[in-house]
Amino acid sequence: MPPLRIAILECDTPVEKVNNKYGGYRGVFSLLLRESAAALGQPDKLDPETGLEISGWDVVTAQEYPNLEDVDAVVLSGSKHDSFENHPWILKLVDFTKKAFEDKRVKIFAICFGHQILARALGARVGRNTAGWEIAVCEVDLTETGKELFGRDKLRIHQMHQDIAYGYPSEVVSLGASPRCAVQGMYVPGKLIALQGHPEFREDIISEIIKMRTASGLFSKEQSEDALSRAGLPHDGIAITMAFLKFLI
Template sequence: MHIGILQTGASPDALKDQMGDYPDMFERLLAGRGLTFRRYRVELMEFPASVSECDGWLITGSRHGAYEDHPFIKPLEAFIRDAYAAHVPIVGICFGHQIIAQAMGGKVERYEKGWSVGPTDYDFNGEKITLNAWHRDQVVKVPENAEVIATNEFCENAALLYDDRMFTVQAHPEFRPEFVDGLMRTRGPGLVPDDLMARARARLAEPLQDQTLAARIAAFFHDHRQTKPGAEKLRA
């Protein structure tokens, strides 16, 4: 199955040579799961010719806000709605989670309680899954056609499922601990409170369930034409 990665941001230059760019991270995360990939720098206005150019789409994270006035935002929202109407599956991660919600009638805001950084526990309908986080924005209003399938006390709408067509997650299953440590060193100072980064560093060695999410993402892509089986695997 051929997946188009819609890249909406870039890894910091100081980390890119050693740890790769965002598409590299997703390709590593999803390796060995029957998926191939093509990259599109939508942040630089490199868009697919149509929503059917690939079998499915994955929207990356970004340092941009979904509510900001960047040239790629409106075309990306239109692409999301067109893909949804055409039943072409989309996965959204962090910014991807937010821009999909915004495109579908939800609302994204800079969260008044601040940042979530580093290993973070989420409740996926009774199953605790720990993933790395790096965000200050959140989906504060869920679109009418979306179902909340993961939450925690800080992030109420941590993962959303739009029947068998779109699956979105606020956390970063593609971020390894060393990359989060690098973000704290390169982007964190003066932006993320020091005490929050200290707590995140203290948890960096804890096990993550990134492969649990990788399996769910792959299952979503492979099973999207079978609404109930695909949806049930994500809700379970």
């Protein structure tokens, strides 16, 4: 079987320590995708070592994109940037996301900023959340569809956001909500999974971001201590990504 061709749209560069350790968001997502392929336990359909052909695309500075006919799936990463801004690179990303959504074959996995970009591409409003930040491992209350898709009653997932989608585009099904964010997940069967949280984050990544943002004054001492206390909690990143890989095999 030919390998699955997955393009990581890198919407940001991780903080320095994370970037050096993992090799950008393409490295972070490559690790998650390979771990999730191994957890699927179907090497005849998807070999974790040879079954994934993963490429990274700098959509911010280089503004480079794959040809949709050359990939099977695109991953939209998180970002420190605001999804509601009208910078040329963000408008270009919104336009590409519309094209990927309209493509009958290509699948989409959209994370945090990427989830908001997808919502924006499909006509939903995105902006600041008046309820403030969600940080580190939080619980998401799943819809019946969400429970079925992930095989969980609740979803535990890393969060790092103060922006949200304000509503669901008509094309998608809701996956869940949290007390601070009503639009936690969007779904089109066999086509896309989009999540406000970060399945790709792990304790070292989230802890580094929290510490840097606390040092810069963005997070208070109380926010920081609370978030760091939840940074190492178990989360469902692998289960989420397994659900996406099932679209592809």
